[in-house]
Amino acid sequence: MNNQYAVLFHRNKLNPILTANNWPYPINSVFNAGATLLKDGTTLLLCRVEERSGISHFCVAKSANGVDGWIIDKKPTLRPDPDKFPEELWGIEDPRITYVPELKKYVIVYTAYTRDGPGVALAQTEDFITFERFGVIMPPDDKDAALLPRRINGSWAMIHRPVSAPRAHMWISYSPDLRNWGEHTLMMNARKGAWWDANKIGLSPRR
Numbered sequence: 172m173n174n175q176y177a178v179l180f181h182r183n184k185l186n187p188i189l190t191a192n193n194w195p196y197p198i199n200s201v202f203n204a205g206a207t208l209l210k211d212g213t214t215l216l217l218c219r220v221e222e223r224s225g226i227s228h229f230c231v232a233k234s235a236n237g238v239d240g241w242i243i244d245k246k247p248t249l250r251p252d253p254d255k256f257p258e259e260l261w262g263i264e265d266p267r268i269t270y271v272p273e274l275k276k277y278v279i280v281y282t283a284y285t286r287d288g289p290g291v292a293l294a295q296t297e298d299f300i301t302f303e304r305f306g307v308i309m310p311p312d313d314k315d316a317a318l319l320p321r322r323i324n325g326s327w328a329m330i331h332r333p334v335s336a337p338r339a340h341m342w343i344s345y346s347p348d349l350r351n352w353g354e355h356t357l358m359m360n361a362r363k364g365a366w367w368d369a370n371k372i373g374l375s376p377r378r
Contacts, residue, residue: 188238189218194230195245199223204232205266207277215299217248217266217279226251227262229281231299249294249302251283258283258290258307267317267374271295278349280329282314283307289314291331293349305350309333315373318349330358332373338363339371 191198204216214237220230229249233242251259261284269278276295279302283292288311296302309316309331316331326345329352333342341359346352361372 183238185238189216189232189241193232193241193243194220195243197223199225201230203265205268205279205281207268207270209233215268217268217299219264219266220247225262227264227284229263229266248299252304256283256292256304256306258285258292260285263292264289265314269318269320271318271320273321278318280316280318285311288312291316291329293318295349308346308350308352309344317374326354330374332371337370339373341372341374 189201191200194201199221201218201220204218206217207215209215212235214234216232216234218230218232219227221227228247228251231244231248234240249263251261251263253260264282264284266279266281269280270276271278274295276297277299279294279296281292281294282289283306284290290307290311291309291313292307293305294302295305312334313331316329319328319330322328323345326347327349328343328345330341330343332339338361340357340361343356343358344352345354359372362369
């Protein structure tokens with residue numbers, strides 16, 4: 172039978188391409204990486220790495236082809252800093268990377284986990300060595316966020332998923348400076364029932 176549907180994605184035969192066994196220091200697991208292509212074509216993953224304590228940090232892994240030959244930072248690239256950012260007390264998770272041409276920087280939107288639940292935090296970097304943290308920009312419960320690379324009508328735009336029990340919808344919000352956010356607008360509803368997009372939706376597949 173002829174396949175009438177185009178195949179968009181193929182699983183790599185090497186999957187998983189990165190595991191805890193690849194890491195140069197002891198960890199529990201590695202998952203939910205943010206990805207970007209550097210100017211020289213190198214694939215950079217900013218991996219969520221769960222420590223033996225259960226707290227997560229970020230670690231950079233680079234590959235010339237995005238499949239193998241990974242070079243992993245010898246120590247955590249970005250760790251939680253609960254002394255300066257109390258909202259990171261229980262770790263930082265699930266980074267999303269956007270290169271912003273206007274700033275000539277990579278903006279990383281991630282989940283900061285505190286006692287009160289997950290919030291959306293933001294940091295920026297030029298080299299994935301030094302980072303400028305902005306702290307939480309969307310309070311709990313909110314996560315699954317990513318920044319658009321260019322302004323819309325003069326404002327930065329971010330898609331995110333605040334929780335409104337029992338469902339979580341996709342929203343878009345706007346900012347003049349990446350720190351102060353408003354004009355919060357419902358973008359897409361999560362349906363009720365047993366649909367693929369029921370109860371919780373976001374930028375990545377429902378989970």
